[in-house]
Amino acid sequence: xxxxxxxxxxxxxxxxxxxxxxxxxxxVEEAIRQLALGQVNQPEKIGLHYTPDRALHAxxxxxxxxxxxxxxxxxxxxxxxxxGLPQTAxxxxxxxxxxxxxxxxxxxxxxxxxxxxxxxxVTARYLGPRRVEVLGLIGCGVQMRTQLLALNPTLRPRxxxxxxxxxxxxxxxxxxxxxxxxxxxxxxxxAREAVDGADVVVSATWLLPPQxxxxxxxxxxxxxxxxxxxxxxxxxPEVYLTxxxxxxDRWRAILDIHEHGWLPAGLPTLYAELAEVVGGQKPGxxxxxxxxxxxxxxxxxxxxxxxxxxxxxxxQRGVGLRLPFIGSRDELYQF
Numbered sequence: 001x002x003x004x005x006x007x008x009x010x011x012x013x014x015x016x017x018x019x020x021x022x023x024x025x026x027x028v029e030e031a032i033r034q035l036a037l038g039q040v041n042q043p044e045k046i047g048l049h050y051t052p053d054r055a056l057h058a059x060x061x062x063x064x065x066x067x068x069x070x071x072x073x074x075x076x077x078x079x080x081x082x083x084g085l086p087q088t089a090x091x092x093x094x095x096x097x098x099x100x101x102x103x104x105x106x107x108x109x110x111x112x113x114x115x116x117x118x119x120x121x122v123t124a125r126y127l128g129p130r131r132v133e134v135l136g137l138i139g140c141g142v143q144m145r146t147q148l149l150a151l152n153p154t155l156r157p158r159x160x161x162x163x164x165x166x167x168x169x170x171x172x173x174x175x176x177x178x179x180x181x182x183x184x185x186x187x188x189x190x191a192r193e194a195v196d197g198a199d200v201v202v203s204a205t206w207l208l209p210p211q212x213x214x215x216x217x218x219x220x221x222x223x224x225x226x227x228x229x230x231x232x233x234x235x236x237p238e239v240y241l242t243x244x245x246x247x248x249d250r251w252r253a254i255l256d257i258h259e260h261g262w263l264p265a266g267l268p269t270l271y272a273e274l275a276e277v278v279g280g281q282k283p284g285x286x287x288x289x290x291x292x293x294x295x296x297x298x299x300x301x302x303x304x305x306x307x308x309x310x311x312x313x314x315x316q317r318g319v320g321l322r323l324p325f326i327g328s329r330d331e332l333y334q335f
Contacts (some may be wrong), residue, residue, distance in 0.1 A: 004325040009106035009310060012021065013320050017313045021149050024118040024306060031305035032122065033062055036279020039064045040301050049260055053078055053208060059300035062097070068285040070094040072108050072300060078206040086142055087207065088112055092307040102325065104311045108303065111310070115302040117146030119249070119274075120202065120227050121154040123294045126277045126284030127247060128225045129199045132157045135183075136198030138191055138215065138234055139205035140164035140173035147202050149230065152181045155200060160185040163194040164302050191234070195219045209261035217242060222289040231257060231295060237265030245271040246289040252332035253297040268293070 002203050046058040060071040074090030081087055090108030095101060135157040137144055141164075160183050174187050188194040191214045195201050195226040201224065203215065210232050217238040220226060226243075228235055240246055246268040248254050258267055268318065272282040274296060285292065314320045326332065 002327050003325040003329060004101050005105040005313060006102055006323045006325045007311065008321040008323055009104060009314055009319070009322075010106040011110045013314065014107055014110050014310055016252060017310060017317065018126050019114075019310065019313065021114070021118065021121075021146070022153070023309065024114045025121050025154075027305050027309050028115055028118040028302050029122045029125075031066070031068075031301045032119075032275050032278045032299075034063055034065055035299075035301060036275040036281065042299065042301050044250070045256070045300070047256060050082075052261075057296075059302040059303060061300035061306055063301055066305055066308055067097050068094070068304045069100070070304040070307050072112075072303040072307075073332055074108055074112060076207050078208055081141070081206075088143075089307065091203040092303050094304070094307045094311050104314075104320075106307060106310060111306045112298070113142055113146045115306050116143060116229060116296075116298060117150035119298075119302060120147055120229070121150035122278065123191065123227065123247070123279050123296060124151060124200060124225060126155050127245070127292050127294055128155060128285065129223050129288065132199040133159065134200075135160045136176060136194045136201040137162040138164075138194060138201070138203040139206065139230065140169045142168075143204040143229055144202065145177060147204060147227075148177055148181060149155065151200070151202070152183055157183055157199070157235065159183065161188050161194040161198065162186070163188040163191050176323075182291065191215060192219055195202065197221050198281075200225045200227065202227045202229065203234045205233050206230065208233055209264065210234065220291060221293060223287075224291055225285075226293045227261060228293070228295055231262050231297065237263075240268045240293045240295065241265060242291075243268065243293040244287075245285075245292045247272050247274055247294045249274045249296040257297065281313060295315045 041062040048056045062069045072092045092108045094104040132155040196219045276282045
């Protein structure tokens with residue numbers, strides 16, 4: 001028997017564990033609450049922008065109550081979509097807090113998509129309108145699927161409007177997601193048609209600094225919530241600069257992306273970080289007329305808490321491929 005092993009969990013392994021979106025939402029919300037309570041050790045992302053439009057990030061975290069320790073290594077290459085590859089790819093390494101030995105390596109692409117949808121759902125619980133008639137979606141790629149899966153049961157909209165500049169992507173999104181959610185999805189011919197008058201708007205497009213952002217402030221009704229997963233790639237500056245409340249998950253991350261070309265018109269005024277709202281230090285939505293922008297760039301605690309949940313279930317069910325890490329103590333002295 002090996003002295004130490006690593007459990008490898010593929011995307012297929014993770015999807016077979018029966019982890020539902022409500023499970024993910026609950027796990028992520030609790031991790032964010034622990035951040036507010038000071039129970040999370042989470043340094044800022046270590047970002048390597050090795051070309052202007054390609055990046056690698058290292059995202060470590062330790063969540064004490066969950067005994068969850070690990071790191072996500074994630075990439076972002078927008079041009080991958082033209083190659084038939086996902087824009088975002090990654091791995092999560094989970095460690096044993098007692099020994100610090102790695103105990104699992106797992107697909108981070110599925111985890112990233114699921115936890116990002118869950119974070120939007122958590123955000124919407126605290127900052128969304130009390131009643132949502134229309135949910136507007138801009139961008140119909142991988143990420144928007146989990147956004148809808150998380151936001152539909154949270155917001156219970158009466159209608160979803162979706163738009164993508166790629167007609168085939170829009171058609172495929174509507175066809176697939178209409179089988180998975182119980183709300184009618186309308187395919188729109190323009191961004192304005194999807195956004196104008198919507199109560200909650202989500203954008204998940206390319207991760208590139210904006211050039212000619214199509215979404216205008218005047219399209220967003222009073223009382224709306226804007227969730228730009230793609231930062232400000234499709235937002236004109238007035239959207240975030242004049243918001244009644246601007247919330248983000250980590251202000252330091254906003255400062256960092258600003259240095260790399262995003263938010264070119266200047267930084268918005270920060271109302272609160274998300275953990276302050278979830279933890280009760282600051283109120284969420286206080287008025288039916290507030291226009292709120294919540295720009296969540298992603299936190300390591302979300303990935304690590306998800307990885308711990310997946311690892312625990314995988315061990316219980318005997319799922320995954322066990323790989324030898326250290327065979328014996330004697331081999332440490334062999335070279």
